[in-house]
Every structure is written in C-alpha cells, then in structure tokens.
Amino acid sequence: MGALDMIDRIANFIAGLVEGRDPDLAGHHQRLGSSAERFGLHLGCTSEEVSLLCLGAEIHDLGKLSISDHILNKPARLTASEFSLIKQHADIGADLLSPLDLDPRVNDLVRFHHENYDGTGYPQGLKGDEIPFFARLARILDSFDAMIMNRPYHKGVSTERALRRMEQDSHCYDPNLLHQFFQSVKA
Numbered sequence: 354m355g356a357l358d359m360i361d362r363i364a365n366f367i368a369g370l371v372e373g374r375d376p377d378l379a380g381h382h383q384r385l386g387s388s389a390e391r392f393g394l395h396l397g398c399t400s401e402e403v404s405l406l407c408l409g410a411e412i413h414d415l416g417k418l419s420i421s422d423h424i425l426n427k428p429a430r431l432t433a434s435e436f437s438l439i440k441q442h443a444d445i446g447a448d449l450l451s452p453l454d455l456d457p458r459v460n461d462l463v464r465f466h467h468e469n470y471d472g473t474g475y476p477q478g479l480k481g482d483e484i485p486f487f488a489r490l491a492r493i494l495d496s497f498d499a500m501i502m503n504r505p506y507h508k509g510v511s512t513e514r515a516l517r518r519m520e521q522d523s524h525c526y527d528p529n530l531l532h533q534f535f536q537s538v539k540a
C-alpha cells in the first residue's frame with residue numbers, strides 16, 4: 354500500500370470514530386480538509402504537502418474525543434477550569450497519533466493548531482515562525498470555519514464579518530498567510 358493510500362485509510366478511520374461521537378465535529382473536520390486543499394493549492398504547496406495538510410486538517414481536533422460532551426457542547430460560557438480541560442485536546446490528539454508514526458508535519462498541525470502568532474496561544478505559547486507552518490495555516494482555516502458555522506455556543510457570521518474579525522485579531526495569525534487567505538477567499 355502506498356503512503357497516500359495509507360493516509361486516506363487513516364483519515365477515513367478517524368472520520369468514522371469522530372462521526373459516531375460528534376457529527377458536528379466530523380463536519381468541521383471535513384470542511385477543514387476541503388479548505389486546506391484549496392488553500393494549499395492556492396499557496397503553491399506540492400501535492401505531498403497538500404495531502405499531508407489535508408490529513409492534518411481532517412483530524413486536527415481528534416483529541417476532543419477525550420473531552421466530555423457536557424463541556425464540548427456547553428451553550429454557556431466555559432469556566433476557567435473547563436477551558437483548561439478543552440485546551441488539552443491539542444496535546445491529547447497529537448499523543449494519540451504518535452504510535453502511527455505519521456509525518457511529523459501532521460502531528461505538529463494537531464498539537465499546535467491553537468498557537469497564536471504573538472505567542473498568546475496554547476499548548477506551548479510558541480511565537481511567530483516557531484509555530485510549524487502547517488499549524489499556522491490550520492490556525493487561520495480553523496478560526497474562519499468556527500466563525501462562519503453555527504455551533505451550540507455561537508451563531509455563525511457572514512464571510513465578510515468573519516474576515517473583519519480576523520483582521521481585528523490579526524495578532525493570532527501569520528500575517529503573510531492571513532493576507533494570502535484573504536486573497537483566496539475573495540478570489
């Protein structure tokens with residue numbers, strides 16, 4: 354079996370697990386896989402990079418399977434201790450994947466997709482280019498999808514409003530990638 358076939362099988366296996374537990378999360382994963390493919394192609398990534406980026410995007414919140422539904426789908430504001438539990442999902446997901454010995458760029462995307470460019474994110478508070486490239490990319494795609502979609506705790510906003518919010522929160526994102534993302538959405 355080729356490496357790309359294996360990637361597909363792993364993505365499908367994890368998608369099945371997630372679908373059974375949290376169909377909303379499965380939808381978020383699917384959309385992020387599609388947007389990662391579009392954005393990766395827009396950026397001129399190689400086909401191998403696009404495949405790995407899509408895999409990472411399609412499984413990036415895998416660690417949420419370990420967090421209780423009560424917290425994940427809580428319609429009210431999370432308490433500080435609930436939020437600190439949620440924050441563990443990035444490390445949990447990457448740790449769950451480690452026995453598969455995937456390309457490290459995939460694990461890095463999963464572990465670091467909530468790092469902010471200015472160092473205010475989690476789990477490690479990495480800053481700027483310390484944050485792996487795929488994770489900087491996923492940070493943008495993840496935020497955009499989270500803003501435009503309805504979730505139990507939030508009503509989706511229009512594309513224009515989401516882009517404005519991202520501009521206001523630009524400290525979270527790699528500025529060059531954000532610029533490219535705006536261009537790709539407006540194209």
Ligand SMILES: [Fe+2]
Binds near residue numbers: 467
């Ligand atoms: Fe996440």
